[in-house]
Amino acid sequence: MSRVIVIGAGVGGLATAMRLQAAGHDVTVLEQFDTVGGKLGVIEHDGFVFDTGPSLVTMPHVLTELFDDTGAPGDEFLELERLPVAARYRFPDGTVLDLPDTLDHIPSALDDALGPGSGAQWSAFLGRAQAIWDVTHGPFLESPMSVRTMIGGIATPSDVRTVAPWKTLRGLGSEYLSDSRLAMLLDRYATYTGSDPRRAPAALASVPWAEQAWGSWYVRGGLGRIATAMRDRLLALGGRIEFGVEVSRVSTDEHGRVDGVVLADGSRRSADLVVANADARQVFDRLVPRRSARIPSALLRRSTPSLSGFVLLLALDNPPADQAHHHVLFAEDYDEEFDAVFGFNGPPRPVARPTVYISAPDDPEIVPGPDTAAWFVLVNAPRHDPEHGVDWDAAGLADKYADQIMQVMADRGLDVRDQVRHRLLVTPADLERRTMTPGGSIYGSSSNGPRAAFLRPKNTSPIPGLYLVGGSSHPGGGLPLVMLSAKIVADLIAQSPTP
Numbered sequence: 001m002s003r004v005i006v007i008g009a010g011v012g013g014l015a016t017a018m019r020l021q022a023a024g025h026d027v028t029v030l031e032q033f034d035t036v037g038g039k040l041g042v043i044e045h046d047g048f049v050f051d052t053g054p055s056l057v058t059m060p061h062v063l064t065e066l067f068d069d070t071g072a073p074g075d076e077f078l079e080l081e082r083l084p085v086a087a088r089y090r091f092p093d094g095t096v097l098d099l100p101d102t103l104d105h106i107p108s109a110l111d112d113a114l115g116p117g118s119g120a121q122w123s124a125f126l127g128r129a130q131a132i133w134d135v136t137h138g139p140f141l142e143s144p145m146s147v148r149t150m151i152g153g154i155a156t157p158s159d160v161r162t163v164a165p166w167k168t169l170r171g172l173g174s175e176y177l178s179d180s181r182l183a184m185l186l187d188r189y190a191t192y193t194g195s196d197p198r199r200a201p202a203a204l205a206s207v208p209w210a211e212q213a214w215g216s217w218y219v220r221g222g223l224g225r226i227a228t229a230m231r232d233r234l235l236a237l238g239g240r241i242e243f244g245v246e247v248s249r250v251s252t253d254e255h256g257r258v259d260g261v262v263l264a265d266g267s268r269r270s271a272d273l274v275v276a277n278a279d280a281r282q283v284f285d286r287l288v289p290r291r292s293a294r295i296p297s298a299l300l301r302r303s304t305p306s307l308s309g310f311v312l313l314l315a316l317d318n319p320p321a322d323q324a325h326h327h328v329l330f331a332e333d334y335d336e337e338f339d340a341v342f343g344f345n346g347p348p349r350p351v352a353r354p355t356v357y358i359s360a361p362d363d364p365e366i367v368p369g370p371d372t373a374a375w376f377v378l379v380n381a382p383r384h385d386p387e388h389g390v391d392w393d394a395a396g397l398a399d400k401y402a403d404q405i406m407q408v409m410a411d412r413g414l415d416v417r418d419q420v421r422h423r424l425l426v427t428p429a430d431l432e433r434r435t436m437t438p439g440g441s442i443y444g445s446s447s448n449g450p451r452a453a454f455l456r457p458k459n460t461s462p463i464p465g466l467y468l469v470g471g472s473s474h475p476g477g478g479l480p481l482v483m484l485s486a487k488i489v490a491d492l493i494a495q496s497p498t499p
């Protein structure tokens, strides 16, 4: 069995560490920050507990499997709760839709909120989305990336027609959805991979399918508990985690094979295998020798980094009653939002009137007392890029922008400005510092463009013994995909000869 170093205690790093330690390897996780979770972050302040990253669990079976596969079920650490209403959507025309969390109830809810026929439109679209899921999840989401598995897995002409690799998500939607509000609903799923629906492939239709088929879930006490449960399982298995330890280089032996890592303080740690949970751009720009990084770096340069997010954490007194857990206030002009974030028709810029997403858990464990609430408010934002885009550290920008977002919320019927006890902000620059993710891109590379999946780094690397795991590598970002990425890496290591 091998000595393994995992660089980073994000969800991908922890999940790989759990699987490898359970398989008998000797695993040490080195994390530059002072706690686990990475983008799955938590801030506790004045009795309020805020998730600063994920607020929605989809495909919960992937999480359950991780705990089942590495010992006992995770129920004793994690109380997963299915939400009766997946989300409350408010469209620019003022229509409000409470989207039920069970597939059977969705068509009638759409007919009631948006008008007769809209349920049938969405069902027809979901039928196609399910077919796309059936064709793609095995060869793409659950297998190592290779042109052979993709082409071998999506073999028949009928499979190719189903996935329609030449179509965009927006284009596919327009074949089924004539209601502009349903089109908006679909567009938003492109942002689950940090992408632009006008450029993301039609295959992303599997995202709403997966969400609506398996439901929207919450973890009592906040999603941050997923990371601490993973930490506890890893430690119980005998794995180790060291905090405040930054890796500055992956080292290789005379044959070019991984033999450990060099730390920021100059010291060295030996290992037979290294798994990098750090963002792939950091890995290939900084951590490995330039000559080994040539091909992945060239591919990364051709991909578009995913969008980032601007977050407000609101500690509220006397919050408005009857809030849905997830609330989406759609932008008046969604295309302008994607133009601003990705820098079309001008440089990247904060979106003036963005779609606002609010997570308002009804959970006494995250508030200091009755009549208080801990709200997480997120808008899509361009990456932190002081040279060519937005400098999120510019004096006064974050506060001014937060005020603007609260005004937009008020304009759309959700004015909580008088109820704010205190407000914390997390900008793309903060996310970059916290997770060492260039620009604070949430999902590594975006899925913009038909070749995006092929530009995303694989889980293997040009350096024997170095693997990549997490949202910036295959198969992509978001908690379930990152956990699938860890399973792929653990399986690859199990199949490779022991060094």
Ligand SMILES: Cc1cc2nc3c(=O)[nH]c(=O)nc-3n(C[C@H](O)[C@H](O)[C@H](O)COP(=O)(O)OP(=O)(O)OC[C@H]3O[C@@H](n4cnc5c(N)ncnc54)[C@H](O)[C@@H]3O)c2cc1C
Residues within 6 Å of the ligand: 007, 008, 009, 010, 011, 012, 013, 030, 031, 032, 033, 036, 037, 038, 039, 040, 052, 053, 054, 055, 056, 057, 058, 245, 246, 247, 248, 277, 278, 279, 282, 309, 311, 378, 431, 434, 435, 436, 437, 442, 443, 469, 470, 471, 472, 477, 478, 479, 480, 482
């Ligand atoms: C605002 C926001 C909202 C989100 N909402 C959702 C959601 O609702 N649902 C969902 O499923 N997903 C959501 N996501 C995405 C999800 O959080 C990520 O896809 C996932 O957590 C990424 O995990 P990861 O394993 O790629 O690593 P990361 O979280 O990026 O962790 C990498 C770790 O490596 C460490 N590290 C980096 N470089 C080094 C180094 N050189 N040395 C040592 N340590 C290093 C970092 O400090 C970090 O802890 C959201 C993310 C954000 C930011």
